[in-house]
Amino acid sequence: MDDLPPPLIxxxxxxLGDSADLARCRVASKTFNSLSRDIRSINLHCSFxxxxxxxxxxTRSSITxxxxxxxxxxxxxxxxxxVTIGIDKPLRTVSYDDVEDEDDDLYLTEVNFVGxxxxxxxxxxxxxxxxxxxxxxxxxxxxxxxxxxxxxHKLAELQIRNAWLSVDGLKPMPKLSKLTLEYIRLDxxxxxxxxxxxxxxxxxxxxxxxxxxDPKIHLLQLxxxxxxxxxxxxxxxxxxxxxxxxxxxxxxxxALVIETPSLADLHLSVEEASSFKVExxxxxxxxxxESLDLRRLxxxxxxxxxxxxxxxxxxxxxxLMGVSKFGFESLFSVFPNVSSLTFTxxxxxxxxxxxxxxxxxxxxxxxxxKEITAYLEIHDFxxxxxxxxxxxxxxxxxxxxxxxxxxxVVFHVxxxxxxxxxxxxxxxxWRWGMWKEGTEDAWILDGVL
Amino acid sequence: MLYAIFGVQTxxxxxxxxxxLSLFNRRxxxxxxxQKSLLFPFSISFFLSQGFIYLFLLSSRKSSSPAAIMSxxxxxxxxxxxxxxxxxxxxxxxxxxxxxIKHMIEDDCANSSIxxxxxxxxxxxxxxxxxxxHVEAKxxxxxxxxxxxxxxxxxxxxxxxxxxxxxYLDIKSLLDLGCQTVADKIKGKNPEEIRKxxxxxxxxxxxxEEEIRKxSPWVFD
Numbered sequence: 001m002d003d004l005p006p007p008l009i010x011x012x013x014x015x016l017g018d019s020a021d022l023a024r025c026r027v028a029s030k031t032f033n034s035l036s037r038d039i040r041s042i043n044l045h046c047s048f049x050x051x052x053x054x055x056x057x058x059t060r061s062s063i064t065x066x067x068x069x070x071x072x073x074x075x076x077x078x079x080x081x082x083v084t085i086g087i088d089k090p091l092r093t094v095s096y097d098d099v100e101d102e103d104d105d106l107y108l109t110e111v112n113f114v115g116x117x118x119x120x121x122x123x124x125x126x127x128x129x130x131x132x133x134x135x136x137x138x139x140x141x142x143x144x145x146x147x148x149x150x151x152x153h154k155l156a157e158l159q160i161r162n163a164w165l166s167v168d169g170l171k172p173m174p175k176l177s178k179l180t181l182e183y184i185r186l187d188x189x190x191x192x193x194x195x196x197x198x199x200x201x202x203x204x205x206x207x208x209x210x211x212x213x214d215p216k217i218h219l220l221q222l223x224x225x226x227x228x229x230x231x232x233x234x235x236x237x238x239x240x241x242x243x244x245x246x247x248x249x250x251x252x253x254x255a256l257v258i259e260t261p262s263l264a265d266l267h268l269s270v271e272e273a274s275s276f277k278v279e280x281x282x283x284x285x286x287x288x289x290e291s292l293d294l295r296r297l298x299x300x301x302x303x304x305x306x307x308x309x310x311x312x313x314x315x316x317x318x319x320l321m322g323v324s325k326f327g328f329e330s331l332f333s334v335f336p337n338v339s340s341l342t343f344t345x346x347x348x349x350x351x352x353x354x355x356x357x358x359x360x361x362x363x364x365x366x367x368x369x370k371e372i373t374a375y376l377e378i379h380d381f382x383x384x385x386x387x388x389x390x391x392x393x394x395x396x397x398x399x400x401x402x403x404x405x406x407x408x409v410v411f412h413v414x415x416x417x418x419x420x421x422x423x424x425x426x427x428x429x430w431r432w433g434m435w436k437e438g439t440e441d442a443w444i445l446d447g448v449l
Numbered sequence: 450m451l452y453a454i455f456g457v458q459t460x461x462x463x464x465x466x467x468x469x470l471s472l473f474n475r476r477x478x479x480x481x482x483x484q485k486s487l488l489f490p491f492s493i494s495f496f497l498s499q500g501f502i503y504l505f506l507l508s509s510r511k512s513s514s515p516a517a518i519m520s521x522x523x524x525x526x527x528x529x530x531x532x533x534x535x536x537x538x539x540x541x542x543x544x545x546x547x548x549x550i551k552h553m554i555e556d557d558c559a560n561s562s563i564x565x566x567x568x569x570x571x572x573x574x575x576x577x578x579x580x581x582x583h584v585e586a587k588x589x590x591x592x593x594x595x596x597x598x599x600x601x602x603x604x605x606x607x608x609x610x611x612x613x614x615x616x617y618l619d620i621k622s623l624l625d626l627g628c629q630t631v632a633d634k635i636k637g638k639n640p641e642e643i644r645k646x647x648x649x650x651x652x653x654x655x656x657x658e659e660e661i662r663k664x665s666p667w668v669f670d
Contacts, residue, residue: 004609008616008628015632023665027640029649033661064667072665 010035018043019073040124041082042073046106046133048090054105065105071117080121086131092162094135106133109142109163122151129159134183137163141187149173149197160184167193174198180205189213229253270297271315280304287335290315294350298334307335313344327351328391332365343374345435352387363394371400375435378409378417385420392425401428404435418444527554528562529577535570536562539577546580548619567617572610575603579623601630605647 004012013035016022019042026033046066053059070085085108104110109132118125128148146169148155155173159180167188176198186209188194195218204217205226216237217225224245229236231251238246243260247267250256256273264283269290280302288311291297328351332338343351372391378384392398401421405414422430432444527544529537544563545551553563565573579600586592603611608627615623635643644651653661662669 004612005616008612011624011628012631012635015629016635017632018636020668021636023668024638024640025635025643026665027653027658027661028643028651030652069667
């Protein structure tokens with residue numbers, strides 16, 4: 001390894017992904033030591049071990065404080081392009097009730113702390129990520145966003161997790177193209193400040209962001225968005241003319257407004273909404289829909305005739321009784337161009353109640369369907385079987401069926417289903433598997449269950 | 450050309466004759482002149498069209514030779530020669546995975562075999578195997594991933610030789626793969642283990658090493 005030219009060694013060292021590994025490499029040889037100063041990224045995570053030792057009176061004095069380590073690292077490197085600091089996974093699960101922690105040694109979004117080293121690296125910084133310690137950060141409001149916007153003019157990617165953020169003093173950051181906020185309490189009720197200060201955003205991820213009332217995303221350059229909204233909001237609005245991929249999960253908003261005409265990939269999960277306002281999708285190819293009342297959603301929203309891959313699911317399994325019935329042929333009148341259809345767990349049961357009537361008109365509508373994937377529960381064997389057969393009879397081009405049967409179904413029922421399906425339609429490619437909530441899906445290989 | 454000159458001559462002659470005509474014959478003379486004057490532009494256009502036809506033939510002849518090469522169906526083979534004299538014949542597309550070789554081909558230096566002085570035949574065999582797979586299965590992401598994982602199950606010396614070769618030959622994907630594999634091997638090891646794994650000599654004096662350790666005490670907490 002000594003023979004490798006320095007640029008190659010630098011390449012290897014920059015892929016280490018953890019500043020602790022890099023620090024150990026520095027001790028290994030002089031070459032490593034001198035090259036390590038040219039590494040441009042800092043990756044520092046506080047392990048559970050370190051946290052425990054710093055709390056234990058015996059070892060407390062020998063542990064270097066996390067914040068000091070970071071400040072030292074910043075001063076060692078020449079140019080810093082990426083900073084990723086946070087706490088390890090086990091620490092994230094520590095609940096506020098378990099630990100009484102008035103300290104701030106792991107309060108990473110603290111403005112005083114960040115202000116000590118951020119100006120030194122802000123010239124070259126393009127990517128910044130903080131995963132804060134919820135126990136110490138949830139009750140302290142941080143103005144770190146304002147600080148970041150004042151100094152980091154080249155920042156392109158920003159990620160903050162587990163913090164309480166204020167948007168006071170937030171200045172525009174036109175170069176920011178990717179923003180991820182996870183488990184944040186954001187003091188920007190309608191997301192106005194976010195829309196205003198980050199006009200160049202192309203990717204936006206808001207997962208578990210609280211403190212919103214009538215949030216509206218209005219970003220002209222946005223291409224991909226992932227948004228998980230809690231039930232506390234009144235309305236949900238997205239206006240993004242260039243948006244291509246959207247994953248939106250809400251519970252029961254009073255109003256849902258989606259104006260994204262260029263959308264190609266949509267994953268929408270909404271239990272119920274009092275009012276919808278959705279602009280027609282002209283480019284939509286992939287649609288994954290989850291709702292309590294699939295029929296209402298499918299009938300009232302203009303998903304467009306361009307959908308090729310359709311995936312349907314229910315948000316809750318126990319409320320099947322109240323769901324309106326919706327048959328296969330109605331599905332195809334809404335989506336005439338579907339070629340791949342998937343039913344996630346419990347959704348199949350809604351559809352199998354309505355057997356398709358036979359007929360040439362039905363057959364011509366379902367001509368485009370090529371493959372079906374479904375998760376079956378088999379409440380009534382004959383219903384399931386006749387539904388499968390009627391679909392196969394109506395869809396002349398259907399050539400692949402991937403069916404997962406619930407693990408709790410009795411063995412002989414499963415094997416009867418499999419053998420009857422395969423004998424009745426031998427030309428179809430059948431793939432059988434098992435599923436159960438909480439466990440991974442498994443394929444049945446050639447009769448081995 | 451001669452025809453044109455003749456046309457001009459007759460035109461001039463007629464002109465002279467006409468000047469001697471009496472006033473009575475003048476009308477007839479004009480129509481006669483008009484007929485003769487048609488000859489002049491006609492000859493010029495005839496000459497010009499000849500010229501165009503000639504130029505067209507010339508250009509089509511020129512373009513026919515590269516067209517002939519492009520329409521050939523068999524793939525062009527490139528010969529590579531390792532440092533220990535062994536030769537390898539590979540398809541041009543496979544060889545072009547290496548930017549170094551690609552530039553050589555584009556600059557037209559690749560007519561006979563290309564010598565690769567820094568790479569032994571064993572390493573070159575592996576490199577060619579990698580490039581071939583990545584050209585063949587370009588769209589199969591999953592398959593390539595599992596191939597890469599298997600491909601990297603090699604001993605340290607081969608790994609370093611591959612790194613050097615892919616660096617010299619400028620094959621980015623192989624270089625990335627190799628560097629990441631080495632980095633993954635360093636992760637989690639303490640300095641002694643790192644030195645042992647990679648056969649690095651410890652060129653620090655005990656005092657110097659102590660100094661370095663003191664700079665990052667947190668790692669050894």
